[in-house]
Amino acid sequence: MFLELIATFAAGFGAAGMALLANMLTGxxxxxxxxxVAAGLAMIGVTIANxxxxxxxxxxxxxxxxxxxxxxxxxxxxxxxxxxWPQTVRILAVDALAVQTREDTxxxxxxxxxxxxxxxxxxxxxxxxxxxxxxxxxxTRRTLANPEDAPWAEADPAVLREICEGQSDG
Numbered sequence: 001m002f003l004e005l006i007a008t009f010a011a012g013f014g015a016a017g018m019a020l021l022a023n024m025l026t027g028x029x030x031x032x033x034x035x036x037v038a039a040g041l042a043m044i045g046v047t048i049a050n051x052x053x054x055x056x057x058x059x060x061x062x063x064x065x066x067x068x069x070x071x072x073x074x075x076x077x078x079x080x081x082x083x084x085w086p087q088t089v090r091i092l093a094v095d096a097l098a099v100q101t102r103e104d105t106x107x108x109x110x111x112x113x114x115x116x117x118x119x120x121x122x123x124x125x126x127x128x129x130x131x132x133x134x135x136x137x138x139x140t141r142r143t144l145a146n147p148e149d150a151p152w153a154e155a156d157p158a159v160l161r162e163i164c165e166g167q168s169d170g
Contacts, residue, residue, distance in 0.1 A: 001119075004050045008043050015042030048081075051118070055088030058116050065097030066114065069159050091116040096162050107132040108147055109163050110139055129155060131164035 019038040023030040059068055073086035093114040100110040108130055115123040126139035128147060134157070137143050137150035 008046045011046040012039040012043040015039050052087055054118055058091055066093050066095050067162050068093045089118050094162055099163055111163055129163045134160055
């Protein structure tokens, strides 16, 4: 966040400097408001670019084996351009290399969901997947002790595919 703030100010100073140079080259013919407007537009542009590139930068920084399951895009009224180009605000990922299976319950998988959101620290949510039922449950002590008593919910097929296919080690 701090580096984005520095980049925003640097863009503003750079654009103001370019406007000042353009004013000097034209013999002072640019209006007095040209420099602050150039700085403001550059700062707004860099801020928008940082907001839109957050999702791609986050995905690019994920370690090997972490698979993005979903990217949530959002459009809001105070960013009218977001109705044309929605912004990624949340990312859901799973570490496919760290899925755990027990020999006595081969249809159950223990894994971590990674939740990323803009301006929010990443969160890890332990989950239990039942591949036979196509269902998920939060991995709590009670759920792990007795999976039959777990409050199962319908699973997202994309997540289930990543968790259940090709996992047989324990």
